[in-house]
Amino acid sequence: MGALTKAELAERLYEEVGLNKREAKEMVEAFFNEIREALGHNEQVKLSGFGNFDLRDKKQRPGRNPKTGEEIPISARRVVTFRPGQKLKAKVEAYAGTQS
Amino acid sequence: MTKSELIEIIASKQPQLSVKDVELAVKTILDQMSNALAQGNRIEIRGFGSFSLHFRSPRVGRNPKTGDSVQLEAKNVPHFKPGKELRDQVNSGLKKGY
Numbered sequence: 001m002g003a004l005t006k007a008e009l010a011e012r013l014y015e016e017v018g019l020n021k022r023e024a025k026e027m028v029e030a031f032f033n034e035i036r037e038a039l040g041h042n043e044q045v046k047l048s049g050f051g052n053f054d055l056r057d058k059k060q061r062p063g064r065n066p067k068t069g070e071e072i073p074i075s076a077r078r079v080v081t082f083r084p085g086q087k088l089k090a091k092v093e094a095y096a097g098t099q100s
Numbered sequence: 101m102t103k104s105e106l107i108e109i110i111a112s113k114q115p116q117l118s119v120k121d122v123e124l125a126v127k128t129i130l131d132q133m134s135n136a137l138a139q140g141n142r143i144e145i146r147g148f149g150s151f152s153l154h155f156r157s158p159r160v161g162r163n164p165k166t167g168d169s170v171q172l173e174a175k176n177v178p179h180f181k182p183g184k185e186l187r188d189q190v191n192s193g194l195k196k197g198y
Contacts, residue, residue: 002141003136003141003142003143003144003150004132004133004136004141004142004143004144005143005144005145005146006145006146008132009129009132009133012128012129012132013125013128013129016128017121017124017125017128019117019121019125023114023116023117024125026114027110027114027117027122027125027129028129030110030113030114031106031110031125031126031129032145032147032148034101034106034109034110035101035106035148036147036148036185036186036189037189038101038106039186039189039190039193040189040190040192040193040198041193041198042193042194042198043101044101045101045106046101046102046103047102047103047106047130048102048103049130049134050130050133050134051178053180055190057194076194077191077194078190078191078193078194079182079187079190079191080149080180080182080186080187080190081180082151082178082179082180084177084178087134088134088137088178089177089178091134091135091137091138092137092138092153092175092176092177092178093175093176093177094138095137095138095139095140095153095176
């Protein structure tokens with residue numbers, strides 16, 4: 001099977017929750033949009049059983065253009081990190097194959 | 101923001117759906133995502149990011165209390181790579197002073 005996408009998630013909501021196709025599509029969009037919105041306002045997002053989306057502020061640091069070797073500062077920025085929850089970690093740990 | 105807050109926010113913006121429907125939908129989305137990863141599949145959400153597994157080789161660890169060495173099996177851990185839109189939105193939040 002290929003990667004799980006928004007289209008497939010919407011299909012599941014249609015089949016399993018009984019939302020109509022439009023509602024299902026909107027629900028999937030709303031789910032990711034609201035998480036992104038919260039993170040955009042510097043608000044941590046905690047989805048119990050799945051994991052937490054945390055925010056980290058990075059200071060400016062020196063960088064280099066790998067092609068030219070020229071020194072250019074990497075500007076201060078805020079980044080998102082994902083910390084999987086215990087339940088998700090345990091589920092995934094059991095997967096025996098190596099990642100495709 | 102917690103899962104129940106997320107459910108409330110979505111429900112308030114989708115008045116045609118009951119909180120129960122939204123609750124079930126959010127649970128279904130998260131279950132699908134967990135199951136995909138548990139089966140070794142990737143998740144690719146355009147504008148948000150992608151989830152995949154990272155392989156961890158077997159290694160000898162130590163019990164920090166006793167100092168005994170323990171053999172740790174190979175395992176996979178979930179990994180998230182934020183997409184461009186998410187990176188930009190979070191970073192512009194910093195510039196807006198959030």
